[in-house]
Amino acid sequence: MSKLTLGSLFDGSGGFPLGGLLCGIEPLWASEIEPFPIRVTTKRIPQMKHYGDINKLNGAELPPVDIITFGSPCTDMSVAGKRAGLDGEQSVLFL
Numbered sequence: 001m002s003k004l005t006l007g008s009l010f011d012g013s014g015g016f017p018l019g020g021l022l023c024g025i026e027p028l029w030a031s032e033i034e035p036f037p038i039r040v041t042t043k044r045i046p047q048m049k050h051y052g053d054i055n056k057l058n059g060a061e062l063p064p065v066d067i068i069t070f071g072s073p074c075t076d077m078s079v080a081g082k083r084a085g086l087d088g089e090q091s092v093l094f095l
Contacts, residue, residue, distance in 0.1 A: 007031075007062065009054055009070035014041035016069035017048055028063050 006020040008030040014037070017027035027048045032038050038050055051057055 004067060005063075005065040006067045006069060007065040008048075009068065010072065011037065011041065011050075012071050013037040014045055014048070016071070017041065017045055020067070020069075021045065025067065028065055031057060 004020075004025045006017060006025050006027045008014070008016045008027065011017070011030035011032040012034075014027075014030065017030065020027050027045055029049045029051055030041060031051050031054045032041075033053050041048060042050065049063075051062065
């Protein structure tokens with residue numbers, strides 16, 4: 001039996017890929033725009049490819065995976081951000 005594979009949208013610091021690894025799932029790719037979380041996952045999960053901004057991705061060009069995970073794009077909802085909520089430029093991607 002082959003391993004399940006995972007892709008992660010709005011990846012953050014790679015919580016879903018890490019959970020996948022712990023369950024025997026192979027994370028293949030992620031989409032994230034924030035530099036620090038990308039550095040974290042690049043160091044801790046070096047086999048996972050980063051594709052950057054979801055706005056610039058074409059799903060047909062990504063390697064196929066069995067599981068797609070996603071967090072909510074939180075930059076507009078975080079207390080560290082401008083708190084624009086679901087009307088914010090980044091958080092509308094959730095919809």
